[in-house]
Amino acid sequence: MTTDQPPRERVHLLGSLLRVLSMLVILGFGIWGGLALFYQFPAVVWLRATAAALWAVLSLVALIVYIRRRSRLIVLIYPAMLAALLFWWDNIPASSSRDWAEEVARTTAAVVNGPEVTLANVRNFDWRTATDYTPRWENRTYDLEKLTSVDLILPNEAIPAIAHPLISFGFDDGTYVTFSNEIRWEKNESVSEIGTLFKQYEAIVIAADERDSIRLRTNIRGQTVRLYRINMPKPAMRSLFMTYIEQANSVTETPRFYNTLTTDYTDITTELVSRIVTDAPLDYRLWFSATLPASIADLNGLMPGFTLDELRNGGTISGRAQAVNTAPGFSSRIRAGVPGIAPLIRS
Structure with a gap:
C-alpha cells in the first residue's frame, strides 16, 4: 500500500527545524524588545531599565515554557505581546522640533x-x-x-x-x-x-x-x-x-x-x-x-x-x-x- 505522505523522519525533521526557528525568534525579539524599550520607553532611566528587564524576563519565561512544552497557551500569548510591542514601536514619531546641537x-x-x-x-x-x-x-x-x-x-x-x-x-x-x-x-x-x-x-x-x-x-x-x-x-x-x-x-x-x-x-x-x-x-x-x-x-x-x-x-x-x-x-x-x-x- 502506497501513501502520498512524506516519511515520518522528514516530518519529524521539519518539526524540529520549526521549533528551533521559533526559539530563535523568541530569543531575538527578547533581546531586541529589551533594547527598544530601554532606548524609547517614555520615562526616566530607571523606569526604562525596568521595562526592558521585564520584557526580557517575560521573553525568557516564554522561551523556557516553549522548550519544555508545558503550555500551548504561550503560542498565543507571546505573539500577542510581540504584536503590541511592534505596534508601539511603529508609531514612535520622528520630530523636527527639538533643542538641536x-x-x-x-x-x-x-x-x-x-x-x-x-x-x-x-x-x-x-x-x-x-x-x-x-x-x-x-x-x-x-x-x-x-x-x-x-x-x-x-x-x-x-x-x-x-x-x-x-x-x-x-x-x-x-x-x-x-x-x-x-x-x-x-x-x-x-x-x-x-x-x-x-x-x-x-x-x-x-x-x-x-x-x-x-x-x-x-x-x-x-x-x-x-x-x-x-x-x-x-x-x-x-x-x-x-x-x-x-x-x-x-x-x-x-x-x-x-x-x-x-x-x-x-x-x-x-x-x-x-x-x-x-x-x-x-x-x-x-x-x-x-x-x-x-x-x-x-x-x-x-x-x-x-x-x-x-x-x-x-x-x-x-x-x-x-x-x-x-x-x-x-x-x-x-x-x-x-x-x-x-x-x-x-x-
Missing part, C-alpha cells in the same frame, strides 16, 4: 530654477575644536551646467566597517559642496552607535563647504580620510545631485530616524552606484567602508588606469588637509596627487 540645528533645503539650484543652510563652520567653532550657515547657488566632478569621500568612523560616505560635487569655478547623511542629536546629548538602531536620533542631510566637512574630520577629529574621483558622465552627475537635493527637501519636510546600518547605504551609496551602472547587482561590499571602493571599482566607477592600491594610497588626503588647514585653496590643494584628477578648466 548647533552643528545640526538647520536642515538643508533647495529651490530649483532650471539648471540653477539654490541651497539654504549650507554649513560653513570655522572649526577650532569639536566644541569651539564659529557657526556660519549660508545660502549658495550652484549651476548644474558647470558641474564637472563627483568625488567619494570616506572617513574612518568609530565602527570602521560601516560606510559613512560623503559625496562632493565640484564645479568649474573651483567650488565644491558635499552632501552627507548625519545623526541629528540634541544639545547635551551624547551619540551612541547602538542608539541609532533604536530610533534615538533623527536623520539630517547636511550640505557643507568642503573646508567644513573634510577639515572637521581630518583636523578636528583626527580621522583618516580618503578621496576617490568617480568615473561618471555629466548627465549622471546632475541626476545624482538632484537626488540628494530631493532627499534633503524630503527630510526637511518629513522627519525620519537615522539608522547606522541602513541610512547611508540606502540614501547615499545606492544612489551613487545606480548612476554608475543601471541595475547593478546586489553586493554586500557596498555596506562596508573597507570594501566599498573595490565594489565600485569592479563596476568601472573609479578612474581607469590605476590600481586600487594606487587610488587608495594616493587618495589619502588627511595629511594634506591638516597641512592646508585654514590657508586658501583648500579643495584644490587636498586633491594634489590624487590619481585621476586633472586640473580644473576654468570658464
